[in-house]
Amino acid sequence: MYDLIIRNGNVVLPQGVSRVEIGIRDGKIACIANRISEDANDVVDASNQYVIPGMIDTHVHISEPGRTGWEGFATGSQALAAGGVTSYIEMPLNALPATTNKAALNLKIEAAKNQNYVDYGFYGGLVPGNLDDLEELAQAGVFAYKAFMSNCGSDIPGDFKNVDDYALYKGMKKLAELGKLLCLHAENLSITEGLAQDMVRLGRTTAMDYVDSRPVFTEVEAVQRAILFAKETGCKIHFVHISTAEAVQAVQRARRDGVDVSVESCPHYLAITAEEVERIGNYARCQPPIRKAKDQERLWQELLNGNIDWIASDHSPCTEDLKDGGIFEAWGGISGAQNSVDVMFDVAVKQRGLPLVQFVDLIATHPSARFGLPDKGQIAVSKDADIVLIDPNQSYVLRREDLYYKNKHSAYVGRKIDCRITTTIVRGNIVFDVRKGIVGNPVGRLMTSRTTSPKVVSAH
Numbered sequence: 001m002y003d004l005i006i007r008n009g010n011v012v013l014p015q016g017v018s019r020v021e022i023g024i025r026d027g028k029i030a031c032i033a034n035r036i037s038e039d040a041n042d043v044v045d046a047s048n049q050y051v052i053p054g055m056i057d058t059h060v061h062i063s064e065p066g067r068t069g070w071e072g073f074a075t076g077s078q079a080l081a082a083g084g085v086t087s088y089i090e091m092p093l094n095a096l097p098a099t100t101n102k103a104a105l106n107l108k109i110e111a112a113k114n115q116n117y118v119d120y121g122f123y124g125g126l127v128p129g130n131l132d133d134l135e136e137l138a139q140a141g142v143f144a145y146k147a148f149m150s151n152c153g154s155d156i157p158g159d160f161k162n163v164d165d166y167a168l169y170k171g172m173k174k175l176a177e178l179g180k181l182l183c184l185h186a187e188n189l190s191i192t193e194g195l196a197q198d199m200v201r202l203g204r205t206t207a208m209d210y211v212d213s214r215p216v217f218t219e220v221e222a223v224q225r226a227i228l229f230a231k232e233t234g235c236k237i238h239f240v241h242i243s244t245a246e247a248v249q250a251v252q253r254a255r256r257d258g259v260d261v262s263v264e265s266c267p268h269y270l271a272i273t274a275e276e277v278e279r280i281g282n283y284a285r286c287q288p289p290i291r292k293a294k295d296q297e298r299l300w301q302e303l304l305n306g307n308i309d310w311i312a313s314d315h316s317p318c319t320e321d322l323k324d325g326g327i328f329e330a331w332g333g334i335s336g337a338q339n340s341v342d343v344m345f346d347v348a349v350k351q352r353g354l355p356l357v358q359f360v361d362l363i364a365t366h367p368s369a370r371f372g373l374p375d376k377g378q379i380a381v382s383k384d385a386d387i388v389l390i391d392p393n394q395s396y397v398l399r400r401e402d403l404y405y406k407n408k409h410s411a412y413v414g415r416k417i418d419c420r421i422t423t424t425i426v427r428g429n430i431v432f433d434v435r436k437g438i439v440g441n442p443v444g445r446l447m448t449s450r451t452t453s454p455k456v457v458s459a460h
């Protein structure tokens with residue numbers, strides 16, 4: 001007897017796509033077989049659909065507590081569920097206080113309780129002055145740390161702050177001792193700030209001027225500097241939301257040199273061009289900026305060649321008013337968590353022929369391996385039954401009213417998407433059904449990192 005059986009679907013297994021049935025019991029994948037004859041309490045018919053592991057979104061900002069008006073755990077996790085995400089790791093900034101010590105992490109954990117429709121875990125922040133908090137955060141189960149090399153934060157007490165080179169170097173030394181991963185926003189701070197001021201002074205404030213204020217080399221420079229620090233300290237690093245082929249190539253060279261480094265990009269860098277941002281406006285403002293079509297094409301080659309480890313949304317929501325004004329003043333973040341899987345399936349699998357196994361690697365298998373989530377990331381017996389059904393033959397135009405975010409704006413509103421997520425299952429619980437919307441209870445569980453054991457540091 002199973003709790004749930006998924007029949008008739010084209011299931012994306014690690015070894016390829018196969019017409020098999022999946023039997024789920026106690027939240028786990030209990031059986032994968034050509035035909036399951038036992039009974040089940042519930043059956044999902046996946047005819048003409050792909051059955052894939054749920055996305056593990058390693059880059060989500062929920063601004064609760066403190067800025068709950070921007071996004072909350074309930075609304076944010078509903079959007080993730082509707083978007084085919086079954087677990088996420090929450091960034092340590094935008095909420096107040098920022099997650100830079102154990103007390104702040106406890107506030108997050110408390111605020112998140114009984115609100116999440118999908119599983120969730122947390123980052124800790126690396127900021128100037130919190131070196132002594134990093135170990136406690138590790139013991140409390142954060143999966144990784146995040147630091148900003150470009151300008152970040154505000155004067156509000158408890159808000160996040162970017163690191164300078166000294167704080168970055170010292171933080172990396174400490175995280176190397178702890179054996180923990182550091183995730184980096186890599187852009188050169190002083191050049192991007194200076195160029196932005198130049199642009200505004202000259203009255204150059206179009207979407208293209210914004211792109212030109214953060215040129216490709218300012219991302220590459222920061223990536224190369226962080227790689228050098230990683231070589232020196234032995235810290236494991238990961239680059240978030242990389243927007244350029246040149247930065248991806250720098251990561252690949254470092255990896256060949258033996259640096260423990262990985263790289264993510266985001267759907268908006270692959271599905272939207274700077275030329276289109278002129279039309280979409282501030283809803284598509286983010287940093288690093290969405291690049292011009294010719295640069296994007298080269299990023300695509302890196303993705304198709306397997307040089308980008310995974311895709312994350314960088315869902316960075318805000319209230320509507322913060323998207324008003326000129327592009328240099330507007331909030332730099334895109335609400336996108338609800339459309340990572342369908343947009344990427346459309347542009348990568350359907351439009352560019354990315355094999356489905358590679359697609360699943362990008363959204364689930366690779367992030368689960370890097371973040372130490374052995375129960376997730378694949379459709380295989382004994383894994384968590386985190387499963388998504390996607391219909392490649394449906395298409396729809398995204399409307400504001402489709403969005404579950406607290407603030408119903410997105411860079412993808414008005415976009416035609418040539419596939420549709422029809423069902424999302426979290427540990428055997430159906431949490432989203434395209435005909436009914438969000439269903440059931442907030443079943444999401446807190447995940448904590450089990451890989452806290454310090455790495456042995458060589459004495460030199």
Ligand SMILES: [Zn+2]
Pocket residue numbers: 059061091314315316
């Ligand atoms: Zn972010």
